[in-house]
Amino acid sequence: MSSQIINIVIGGGAAGIFAAIRCKTQNPHSQVILLEKTNQLLAKVRISGGGRCNVTHACFDPKKLVQNYPRGSKELIGPFHTFQPKDTVAWFEQQGVLLKTENDGRMFPTTDSSETIIQCLMHAAAQLGVDIRKQQRIVSIQKQGHQFLIQLQDQQISADAVLLATGSSSWGYSVAKDFGHEIVEPVPSLFTFNIPTSPLLDLQGIAVPNVIVTLKDTPLKQQGPLLITHWGFSGPAVLKLSAWAARTLHDLQYKAILLVNWLASQNQEALYQSLLQRKSENPLQSFPPLLPSNLLQRLLASLNMDPVTPLGKLPNKALAQLAAKLHADPYAIEGKTTYKQEFVTAGGVDLKGIDFKTMESRKTPGLFFAGEILNIDGVTGGFNFQNAWTTGWLAGTAMGEEGVDKNISKFS
Ligand SMILES: Cc1cc2nc3c(=O)[nH]c(=O)nc-3n(C[C@H](O)[C@H](O)[C@H](O)COP(=O)(O)OP(=O)(O)OC[C@H]3O[C@@H](n4cnc5c(N)ncnc54)[C@H](O)[C@@H]3O)c2cc1C
Known part of the structure; x- marks a missing residue:
């Protein structure tokens, strides 16, 4: 034996x-x-x-x-x-x-x-x-x-x-x-977000190196690069958030509001103050290149603003609105996609x-x-x-x- x-x-x-x-x-x-x-x-x-x-x-x-x-x-x-x-x-x-x-x-x-x-x-x-x-x-x-x-x-x-x-x-x-x-x-876990109503879908391929993505009304947030895709958002920040929020998003049937802070390195008040300063020092200048130009143009357009408008012509309220939008830009997640990702x-x-x-x-x-x-x-x-x-x-x-x-x- x-x-x-x-x-x-x-x-x-x-x-x-x-x-x-x-x-x-x-x-x-x-x-x-x-x-x-x-x-x-x-x-x-x-x-x-x-x-x-x-x-x-x-x-x-x-x-x-x-x-x-x-x-x-x-x-x-x-x-x-x-x-x-x-x-x-x-x-x-x-x-x-x-x-x-x-x-x-x-x-x-x-x-x-x-x-x-x-x-x-x-x-x-x-x-x-x-x-x-x-x-x-x-x-x-x-x-x-x-x-x-x-x-x-x-x-x-x-x-x-x-x-x-x-x-x-x-x-x-x-x-x-x-x-x-x-x-x-x-x-x-590890998926990208479908955002069919996103006005950015045709900007697919644009990557923003440092954003904070947050699931609205939750403490779930992640920071890192974000990629705009033809179905919504992808990139490391989104994939990481999908992992930490895997169960929450499953329970919500993958329907939730995503808040994008496009400028993670600068807080809202600091951005507002820097826009005010630019306006007072150089009223004929337009917006600084905060983001890739196509993206900035699209985000400004949603507030009825134009990237070439001299800042001196804009009321402070409009600059505050822009600072607020760039720090908490809402998008409706409606589903998930796994695309060439692990x-x-x-x-x-x-x-x-x-x-x-x-x-x-x-x-x-x-x-x-x-x-x-x-x-x-x-x-x-x-x-x-x-x-x-x-x-x-x-x-x-x-x-x-x-x-x-x-x-x-x-x-x-
Ligand atoms: C497209 C893709 C890319 C990825 N890329 C990466 C990466 O680059 N880096 C990273 O860290 N992770 C990556 N991952 C995740 C990683 O592949 C998995 O976490 C890892 O493979 C898990 O290993 P495992 O051995 O536990 O399971 P698995 O790799 O799933 O292996 C399980 C095995 O068990 C076998 N099996 C199942 N049922 C039975 C049964 N009844 N009898 C006998 N055998 C059975 C299956 O056929 C399979 O061979 C990726 C995942 C995917 C899908």
Whole structure:
């Protein structure tokens, strides 16, 4: 009778593959079997970051890093002390893959190709002897004593530990539920806003580098670049707000008023005062170039003003109106669009049921979780893959270590 430890990883995405590699590294004597439903591994890695794969983010302070997770920030602080972006960079470097940092902190392979990351992970898994099986349909999973019985269509596997890394699949949620876990309702995160009544739609392509977007009547606001699109607004500020407001917007059926502060670097009163000063010092001059000219012209037109009107001809009230509009310009959100952007699911397996030292279930010993199946999601910028690497690392480590202990006790 074989006493070999068998660890099963379900799901061949970033979290599952990384966990399987880690588990097999920790305990080379164990058998690590990865079961993937489709015939493609790492499918999201392939399309991620526009085909370049935004692997992680150059933020190396766990306290700052967790601020990028609308859900999961409290729970990830411990895990990030064990495995954080610095460790991700070092791990890939050990495998011969160098990452580079862009101005905004996003990290990509120097090849600018997600294939580099896929080949690296697949090579590491193959070298270690992870048994990867594609197109597997799992009929059921049951726990009998300390063992898990995984019923496949044509075979049954008895395993010592099981890792669920099935991303946002409803199947994964229902298995977690069967094993005693609560599921926080999954809703989309990271999307752009549809604003069909926006008078700016034909200005698509104009980017404003520093705006503050606020959901009216809520404390939810984000700052950063905004992009005008032919359906509404996109860009980092909007994507970040969509993440922090994912549940609120879902509850509002994606209908809400967005207030745009077009000049985040200057407050309303300071802008008003600077316009008054310009008017008194140079009454023949028109408006300063506060924003891209087409956009400023359009915003002024909505107040029946013209960009070439000398400021001396405008009453102070009009300048106050402009300052007010530029700092709280309302737009009616009516729906959402995902457009060539990464998107993730907010919601999933409730974090209270997980031990974040090991990613093991508090409900069912021997069951582990990693990646997007958990109620964890980050804003855009590489934070979602970092969650997959970190939680996959912890789960793989714990599964491997438990396996080592069991092997020792079996042999002693
Ligand atoms: C277009 C796009 C671009 C993105 N770009 C980035 C980016 O650049 N940077 C970033 O940080 N994040 C990005 N993300 C988010 C990131 O891809 C995910 O957060 C990450 O892939 C989650 O990894 P995971 O392994 O948990 O889940 P997944 O990648 O979803 O993998 C889950 C796996 O489980 C398998 N599975 C499901 N059910 C079963 C079953 N019953 N049996 C067996 N297998 C099953 C699935 O087929 C899949 O292979 C992007 C997302 C999208 C959609």
